Amino acid sequence: MAESPRSEIMARLRAAAGASASATTPEQIARELAALGFASAAVLPAADTCIAFMANVLANKGSVELAADRAEAVRVVGRYLYNRFRTHKLVAGNDPRIAAMPWRDAGVLPRFGAAENGDGAALSYARLGVAETGAVVTWTGRANPGRNNLLPEDHLVLINREDVVATLEDAWLRIRQELPAGSWPRGINFIAGPSSTADVEAQLVMGAHGPRRWHVILVGATPAEALAEAKVLTAATGP
Amino acid sequence: MKITSDHFLEHADAALADPDKAQRRDLLGLFMPLARDAAAARYGDFEALRVHLKQVRRHTMEHLEHYLTRFEEEALRNGNQVHFAATPEQLNSTVLSICQDHGARRVAKGKSMVTEETALNDHLQQAGLDVIETDLGEYIIQQAGETPSHIVGPALHKSLAEIRQLFLDRHDLGERPLEQVADIVAEARGILREQFLQAEVGIIGANALVAENGSTMLVTNEGNGDLCANLPPVLIVCTTLERILPRVEDAMALQRLLVRSATGQPQTSYTSFYSGPQRDDDVDGPLETHIILLDNKRTDILASDYSEILDCIRCGACLNHCPIYVGVGGHAYGWVYPGPMGSVLTPLLTSLEQSNDLPNACTSCGRCAEICPANIPLPDLLRDLRQEESQRQLNSPRWRRGLRVHAWFLRHPALYQRLSGWLMPVLAWLGKRRGSLRTLPFAAGWTGTRDFPAPEGGTFMRQYRKRGKVRRRRG
Amino acid sequence: MDNLKPKRKRTRARRDVALMVTCLADLMRPSVGFAAVRLLERAGCRVSVPDRQTCCGQPAYNSGDVNAAVPVAQAVIELFEPYDYVVIPSGSCAGMLCQHYPALFEGEWRERALALAAKTWELTRFLTEVAPLPSPKRRPLDAAVTYHDGCAGLREMEVKQQPRQLLLQQCGVEVKELAQTEVCCGFGGTFCTKMPAISSKMADDKLDNAVASGARLLLGGDLGCLLQLAGRARRRGLELEVRHVAEVLAGTPTGPGIGDPRR
Numbered sequence: 001m002a003e004s005p006r007s008e009i010m011a012r013l014r015a016a017a018g019a020s021a022s023a024t025t026p027e028q029i030a031r032e033l034a035a036l037g038f039a040s041a042a043v044l045p046a047a048d049t050c051i052a053f054m055a056n057v058l059a060n061k062g063s064v065e066l067a068a069d070r071a072e073a074v075r076v077v078g079r080y081l082y083n084r085f086r087t088h089k090l091v092a093g094n095d096p097r098i099a100a101m102p103w104r105d106a107g108v109l110p111r112f113g114a115a116e117n118g119d120g121a122a123l124s125y126a127r128l129g130v131a132e133t134g135a136v137v138t139w140t141g142r143a144n145p146g147r148n149n150l151l152p153e154d155h156l157v158l159i160n161r162e163d164v165v166a167t168l169e170d171a172w173l174r175i176r177q178e179l180p181a182g183s184w185p186r187g188i189n190f191i192a193g194p195s196s197t198a199d200v201e202a203q204l205v206m207g208a209h210g211p212r213r214w215h216v217i218l219v220g221a222t223p224a225e226a227l228a229e230a231k232v233l234t235a236a237t238g239p
Numbered sequence: 240m241k242i243t244s245d246h247f248l249e250h251a252d253a254a255l256a257d258p259d260k261a262q263r264r265d266l267l268g269l270f271m272p273l274a275r276d277a278a279a280a281r282y283g284d285f286e287a288l289r290v291h292l293k294q295v296r297r298h299t300m301e302h303l304e305h306y307l308t309r310f311e312e313e314a315l316r317n318g319n320q321v322h323f324a325a326t327p328e329q330l331n332s333t334v335l336s337i338c339q340d341h342g343a344r345r346v347a348k349g350k351s352m353v354t355e356e357t358a359l360n361d362h363l364q365q366a367g368l369d370v371i372e373t374d375l376g377e378y379i380i381q382q383a384g385e386t387p388s389h390i391v392g393p394a395l396h397k398s399l400a401e402i403r404q405l406f407l408d409r410h411d412l413g414e415r416p417l418e419q420v421a422d423i424v425a426e427a428r429g430i431l432r433e434q435f436l437q438a439e440v441g442i443i444g445a446n447a448l449v450a451e452n453g454s455t456m457l458v459t460n461e462g463n464g465d466l467c468a469n470l471p472p473v474l475i476v477c478t479t480l481e482r483i484l485p486r487v488e489d490a491m492a493l494q495r496l497l498v499r500s501a502t503g504q505p506q507t508s509y510t511s512f513y514s515g516p517q518r519d520d521d522v523d524g525p526l527e528t529h530i531i532l533l534d535n536k537r538t539d540i541l542a543s544d545y546s547e548i549l550d551c552i553r554c555g556a557c558l559n560h561c562p563i564y565v566g567v568g569g570h571a572y573g574w575v576y577p578g579p580m581g582s583v584l585t586p587l588l589t590s591l592e593q594s595n596d597l598p599n600a601c602t603s604c605g606r607c608a609e610i611c612p613a614n615i616p617l618p619d620l621l622r623d624l625r626q627e628e629s630q631r632q633l634n635s636p637r638w639r640r641g642l643r644v645h646a647w648f649l650r651h652p653a654l655y656q657r658l659s660g661w662l663m664p665v666l667a668w669l670g671k672r673r674g675s676l677r678t679l680p681f682a683a684g685w686t687g688t689r690d691f692p693a694p695e696g697g698t699f700m701r702q703y704r705k706r707g708k709v710r711r712r713r714g
Numbered sequence: 715m716d717n718l719k720p721k722r723k724r725t726r727a728r729r730d731v732a733l734m735v736t737c738l739a740d741l742m743r744p745s746v747g748f749a750a751v752r753l754l755e756r757a758g759c760r761v762s763v764p765d766r767q768t769c770c771g772q773p774a775y776n777s778g779d780v781n782a783a784v785p786v787a788q789a790v791i792e793l794f795e796p797y798d799y800v801v802i803p804s805g806s807c808a809g810m811l812c813q814h815y816p817a818l819f820e821g822e823w824r825e826r827a828l829a830l831a832a833k834t835w836e837l838t839r840f841l842t843e844v845a846p847l848p849s850p851k852r853r854p855l856d857a858a859v860t861y862h863d864g865c866a867g868l869r870e871m872e873v874k875q876q877p878r879q880l881l882l883q884q885c886g887v888e889v890k891e892l893a894q895t896e897v898c899c900g901f902g903g904t905f906c907t908k909m910p911a912i913s914s915k916m917a918d919d920k921l922d923n924a925v926a927s928g929a930r931l932l933l934g935g936d937l938g939c940l941l942q943l944a945g946r947a948r949r950r951g952l953e954l955e956v957r958h959v960a961e962v963l964a965g966t967p968t969g970p971g972i973g974d975p976r977r
Contacts, residue, residue, distance in 0.1 A: 043281070134505075184452055188514075192506040193507075198392070200375065202392070208424060251912055255911055269894065562898050671976060685906065689917070689942065700740055
């Protein structure tokens with residue numbers, strides 16, 4: 001009878017590696033790997049992590065607004081929805097942080113749950129922001145169903161100032177702290193821009209399949225000058 | 240996929256004879272390297288990143304069995320079903336049987352070069368399944384019945400006018416202008432959105448497999464792969480052994496190199512790590528997930544002198560930087576992977592007999608190796624393949640004879656110098672009026688497209704020797 | 715051929731340099747070899763041209779016939795071992811000696827190949843970094859010049875600024891740069907005859923860029939590329955003079971350009 005593909009492949013790998021590699025213990029392999037360390041991250045466009053983050057969000061064709069606190073964030077979201085859709089409808093996951101916000105103050109009517117086809121705007125509360133790449137990090141679960149990042153026309157993301165980290169390695173350090181072994185979610189998503197494509201004539205078009213717009217709201221005490229500086233930086237380096 | 244690499248030269252001639260397509264390729268060859276260089280320069284120490292990933296890759300390849308076992312354990316713990324496939328046929332039949340187990344009729348696919356390699360679509364379609372490619376470029380060429388011309392931008396060979404006509408023919412949507420690129424994208428979005436919602440099975444590839452937690456990394460701008468991974472009730476990840484990396488940080492290092500090398504972006508819109516089926520806390524996502532690990536000769540390559548090609552991260556930069564790829568386009572290469580990386584992979588994954596023109600489609604200019612984010616010595620690997628071609632006598636006997644005679648003369652300098660000292664003045668005399676010759680016996684390969692510049696006259700060695708004698712007499 | 719062997723008596727200031735002419739200069743364009751000798755002597759070197767030299771063995775090596783390349787490489791190593799420096803008016807052949815010979819061998823021969831590689835120089839690099847040319851006493855060259863970077867020189871021998879610097883110093887000429895100067899011209903040794911259509915397309919791109927640069931004179935450091943470009947320029951009837959950079963550096967050339975009719 002033929003061998004199973006698995007044992008066949010494993011046997012071939014063993015043969016390819018030779019005797020010395022096969023004799024290496026897992027502890028030795030782990031030591032070898034640890035000795036390699038991590039990669040050097042990209043240079044940040046600004047020394048201030050939040051300015052660098054905003055500059056990269058803008059470079060990624062996102063838009064940024066500031067909100068001093070959650071009450072102001074509600075007003076920012078309300079204004080955005082009205083300007084874009086002339087409605088106050090919004091879908092958001094069952095994130096306690098979003099549920100606790102004073103939505104009625106701005107007349108916003110959030111629906112809590114998973115986004116459906118045809119939804120205009122979805123709101124996520126990001127776990128992290130990464131300055132190096134201008135990405136926000138969400139993970140799947142009741143607080144942010146995976147499809148909420150993908151199905152709406154516009155994706156709005158709240159991110160706390162203190163949750164913005166400098167590098168991707170910093171981000172993973174935080175993720176490892178917040179998700180102890182065994183509680184790994186189904187999906188961890190680094191989002192850094194609207195859904196886009198350049199597959200036709202190499203022309204960049206937004207809204208390939210998912211959100212056409214990606215709007216990031218930085219929550220916390222950020223001076224307006226910081227956003228202005230980020231805009232100057234993005235304009236200077238270009239897309 | 241059916242291989243036609245043995246017709247490389249005919250394909251190349253046809254490609255060169257199409258000025259519109261040639262111009263599109265020239266623009267690609269001009270702008271993509273500029274974008275990549277700018278992105279690498281902005282990174283800071285891009286070279287250190289390249290060296291780092293190379294070390295991690297080599298470490299992983301050396302201990303591939305260890306990491307593969309670890310990945311499998313973690314993936315199983317996450318609730319995945321893990322399958323191994325030694326051959327393309329095994330991958331295809333595994334996918335089909337999963338689809339059939341669920342009574343699936345519609346399959347939505349993200350971009351996957353691995354499934355191009357195994358010709359999965361043909362296999363599923365023959366069994367009556369409706370398979371739809373959801374990456375816009377892949378969707379366009381699927382509708383056109385073509386194959387990818389580029390591993391990152393599969394439809395970049397097609398003009399807006401061609402795609403417009405294709406959509407008008409294929410989509411029964413009545414009269415509409417469809418004149419802008421944005422119109423094309425919007426129309427495809429509407430059609431594909433329905434497919435995502437209706438598909439019973441989603442199929443994606445993986446840019447990396449993370450051994451420490453059994454998750455797969457998916458990097459896209461369109462988000463189509465993410466829709467495939469989040470909406471259909473069954474998800475199948477089709478991937479290959481060498482995508483494995485030890486840690487999430489290593490996958491991120493790869494991603495940093497990949498996006499800048501592929502498109503010149505500092506970041507793609509979506510970088511996702513998927514680990515398995517719905518958890519208790521989930522309200523969406525697939526109920527069942529499968530990971531299929533394909534070998535298809537990777538273990539042979541690992542044991543060979545070509546193992547470094549397994550470090551390839553499929554960014555396509557070597558295509559954009561290769562003047563031969565830019566000259567003739569991806570279809571000339573006659574299989575799934577074109578350009579320098581394809582000229583190494585095609586002979587190794589199919590056979591050198593069917594594809595021995597590809598390693599010869601190289602001037603050893605070294606530009607691909609210079610920018611390869613995985614630091615693969617592509618020109619050296621191509622030279623090694625030419626060596627194998629020569630040893631296995633797959634090149635033309637006339638070539639081999641010619642080279643052998645040449646090498647013999649080189650080892651007999653006196654004879655070489657006497658013969659060349661006689662021949663060169665003859666050629667110089669023949670070309671003295673025009674300064675060059677339009678034809679030359681046994682040199683049609685040269686004179687078919689170029690004049691042969693006439694030699695100046697006597698060889699250097701003969702003249703120098705004469706002058707030396709003159710000087711000695713005077714002294 | 716005693717006069718071709720190295721002189722054993724050494725003065726401190728003079729460097730013992732062996733010129734490897736290269737097969738293409740030997741056969742096709744001896745004036746490149748003579749120009750190299752003149753330049754090296756002007757730079758204060760004692761120049762020897764070891765007899766029995768033929769070719770570095772690249773055609774066989776790049777075509778995959780390593781077995782044929784090995785004895786050729788051994789002969790070159792033996793022939794050039796006695797000298798302080800080996801200088802080659804070609805980035806491609808220099809790259810073969812420096813980068814590829816050591817990879818052909820193991821053990822003792824590898825050591826000998828590495829020793830040869832350590833003292834082998836491409837001509838324009840040697841004339842800027844090891845034995846700088848003295849300032850010239852002649853009129854500047856009156857021509858619009860562009861320069862083609864041969865790939866092996868560029869990537870294997872780090873030749874980029876040196877020929878430009880020499881052209882400026884010696885001839886008062888600033889190079890009009892080619893668009894996409896780091897892209898191959900399509901020569902590629904045997905490639906150009908195996909795949910002539912692709913090769914000529916690449917040459918055409920290079921020639922179009924040369925014409926667009928506004929230059930009348932196209933220079934380069936590798937005769938392989940230059941024969942390819944001149945041959946294609948002649949076939950297309952382009953008014954472009956093609957020469958090896960050494961010819962121009964050694965003095966205003968009097969003979970015709972590569973592939974040009976005799977004046």
